Amino acid sequence: MPRVSLGHFPTPLEGLPRLARHLGIARLLVKRDDQTGLAGGGNKTRKLEFLVADALAQGADTLVTAGAAQSNHCRQTAAAAARLGLGCVLVLGGAPPTELPTGNLLLDTLLGAELRWSGPYRRGELLHQVVEELRAVGRRPYLIPYGGSNALGAAGYAHAMPELAEQCGGSGPLAAIDRIVIASSSGATQAGLVVGAHMVAYPGQILGIAIDKDEPPDRPYAEHLATLAEQTAALLGVARTFTPQDFTVTREYVGAGYGVVGELEREAIRLTARLEGLLLDPVYTGRAMGGLIDLIHRRVIGPKETVLFWHTGGMPALFAYAQALV
Template sequence: MPQFPSRFPLAHLPTPLEPLPRLSHALGVRLFVKRDDQTGLAGGGNKTRKLEHLTAEALAQDADTLVTVGAVQSNHCRQTAAAAARAGLRCVLVLSGHPPSSGVTGNLLLDYLLGAEVRWAGDRPRDAVYREVVEAERAAGRRPYAIPLGGSTALGAAAYAAATLELKAQLDAQGLAFNRIVFASSSAGTQAGIVVGARLAGLRSQVLGISVDLPAPALQGLVARLATETAARLGAPHTCAPDDIAVNADYLGAGYAVMGAPEREAITLFAQIEGLLLDPVYTGRAAAGLIDLIRRGVIGPDETVLFWHTGGAPALFAYSDQLTPTPDH
């Protein structure tokens, strides 16, 4: 049996597994959603599961500060700030670029409300600034616990191995099986955990990550390496090769966090047909890929597909000018 690490309780688990009947009818494929947008911590999202393990380790190491890194509208940073607040820890976030010139909104607003201290990378490489901030915290006599991008370590990814066992219990209870499990993939932790969990649970579903920023070979390599490390950490060693990892990188559009017409359509479709909120960066792009794969017949009408919703709705407010209907609509 796998040996899962200690948790600091943050998430509302299990998250719901729900059918999407109206979207299924509209697209012609039987669709379900795993609602990790409802993990419950300051707007929810997939990082809350990972942060249960990471925060537990930080407390076990007597840390007094969580330090992490991300983009301006990082869901991970928002959830890290909330986890720190719940655990009574300081939080320092290293964010890309410069402070916004007009208005603080979306995840960044929540970062500040949650008490995080923000350090801006400016024109310098973000990871270099992140490392400097960690060292500066130590030099100041504090005890920082450093969380890399997305919380994507073997410890963090273990949470998604557990989540996949949670899913398996729901499938057994409802008499369901999925041909594919589709979700947004970027820093590799969520996909690595699901890959390991699917093997532990005996699931035969394709575990398909829709890349939001990396070419397929790069992301496959990251996921394979992290999945191998995660399996070893759980005491269930298994070597994953890049060719074992299913990634589709056909939907990168104009780049990371640049919302185009496919993301806008997916966000609108999910909202207006199922009342389900996606975000412009991750779930919107993954859903756009899912919709296109269905329309092109890559995913056939006889399949049953799970869309694993990883959260991110607070970022919608940072894209309000691109999502607000024009007067003639």
């Protein structure tokens, strides 16, 4: 499949021995997709390698996508556009900041993205409208859906499982990992990993910690994941059907909703920073690690397990959440 190289792969696979000891679990690993290397890194780099290749194949001159004001996806899209000499229009939820931009928003600005503000809409509701406006003035926009979550984006994560298997020394050693834990939101990360898990015959669980309080408006999240996985498998020529039962997602840790930092995230971020020197983010990985810690405390995840925490990035947002974190 056409792919543009944007990141540093394979990302490191490391142990978190001090955190594992503290939590009372046999082995904790971390897959460092926060180190993908594109303007601060993160999971969207894997998706963008395929999405941007498609944009170039279609002769686009501008990438258009959407997200929250502190979207990591938007920041990495802006970086990919800059790298390839494309324009970038970001449709961001909320209103322009009244003070200096910080975190991802500051980086979007430095990366040269054009910003449009969409008030209550942060999930791409206005994307088609913006694309039409750009076409009307002669530009050639390429629409990247919210979170980069379509089959092309998920293909990036399907490829991440063979990468992990190779790092582990093959499918056999990979099977020693009982569970993979990830933050799950627009879905292509989890859907892609599940397709990739089939490709390398990974028998363990891929547990998505949902970040958003509500299920998607149109259908249950697991159905959305199954559809994405089906489309991804078709794209990659993987002969397998997927159903909602193939996906494990918990919505136990959504707290007060998207982007609202509570004690769960604060404690997980502090603990991981102080025991491992590893920085999580306030919206996604802080919440996912908080969920993982709680599941270990409650013995839903047993003390003899080997767990891999897939770090999906987001560190720049820490600076925008300073008030909630200190």
